[in-house]
Amino acid sequence: MTDITTAAEVYTLLGDALWDYLPIEEGRILLRIERSEGAQRYNGIYMNDNGSAESLAVLPSNKSKAVEQLYQLTSQGGKNPWNLLYFTLLPGRAFEVDFIRDEDAVSSLAFLTRTRQLSRAKREAAYDAFMEAQAQAGAGRIFTSISQRLPALVGGWLPGWQRLVVRARHWNGGTFELRGFAYADLPDEPVEGEPFSVVQDWDLVKQFYEFNTNIFQTPWNTLAWTVRADGTYTLVFDWDPEEELYSPRPPDTIFPYTRQGRWQEPA
Numbered sequence: 001m002t003d004i005t006t007a008a009e010v011y012t013l014l015g016d017a018l019w020d021y022l023p024i025e026e027g028r029i030l031l032r033i034e035r036s037e038g039a040q041r042y043n044g045i046y047m048n049d050n051g052s053a054e055s056l057a058v059l060p061s062n063k064s065k066a067v068e069q070l071y072q073l074t075s076q077g078g079k080n081p082w083n084l085l086y087f088t089l090l091p092g093r094a095f096e097v098d099f100i101r102d103e104d105a106v107s108s109l110a111f112l113t114r115t116r117q118l119s120r121a122k123r124e125a126a127y128d129a130f131m132e133a134q135a136q137a138g139a140g141r142i143f144t145s146i147s148q149r150l151p152a153l154v155g156g157w158l159p160g161w162q163r164l165v166v167r168a169r170h171w172n173g174g175t176f177e178l179r180g181f182a183y184a185d186l187p188d189e190p191v192e193g194e195p196f197s198v199v200q201d202w203d204l205v206k207q208f209y210e211f212n213t214n215i216f217q218t219p220w221n222t223l224a225w226t227v228r229a230d231g232t233y234t235l236v237f238d239w240d241p242e243e244e245l246y247s248p249r250p251p252d253t254i255f256p257y258t259r260q261g262r263w264q265e266p267a
Contacts, residue, residue: 004069011095017060018089022046029089040064051178051199104134135216142211147233147263149204154182154196166198168223176212219250231264
């Protein structure tokens with residue numbers, strides 16, 4: 001492959017590789033590329049307009065040289081470094097590109113550098129503990145951010161909403177389903193919710209994908225994510241045996257388990 005001279009050439013290579021594998025008439029393909037010095041990792045999903053996503057078996061990882069050249073072009077000689085690239089392919093071969101600097105990944109590499117003097121066993125144990133704590137903190141940020149974004153999806157057509165619920169199913173790291181429902185009732189007077197599309201906000205989907213692919217997150221396969229107008233949110237993670245498509249119920253996890261927080265401070 002000849003040297004890349006413009007970022008557009010890389011975007012074309014990535015887009016063509018994804019399109020050749022899966023031409024799409026609706027929905028989007030989300031390609032996630034992690035980059036660190038000397039290494040790249042690829043994963044991705046196809047998500048339709050109804051909120052169902054399938055992990056991709058074939059990814060353009062053979063374009064790693066092009067991605068490295070893209071880094072040299074877009075990081076301005078290392079002055080604006082990024083370590084996470086989202087490439088989104090749309091119907092008609094249109095695309096969107098997001099460059100992100102994931103500070104958690106930077107901290108992980110720094111931790112490995114600081115602990116080189118430790119024995120292998122101690123270093124691995126310390127690294128696992130560090131990554132788990134970091135993942136929990138990162139998940140908390142994502143929980144709050146998504147809970148803040150959900151009201152914008154329904155506030156225009158249901159200004160009196162009281163609860164927003166996203167019901168999710170999860171089969172493996174890249175296969176999941178999102179369904180949103182809005183309720184204008186009081187908590188003790190349940191009524192049928194009005195459905196809304198979570199995938200209207202693609203940044204929200206990307207944040208969910210970040211959380212969904214977090215290997216340190218306690219396993220689950222069903223989730224009810226409730227955002228309330230009083231500024232609180234609750235996530236209830238559970239395990240439905242009928243959804244055991246890839247793995248059995250984790251033996252050491254007690255279901256259901258919850259996560260709670262605030263997305264908005266009291267007035």
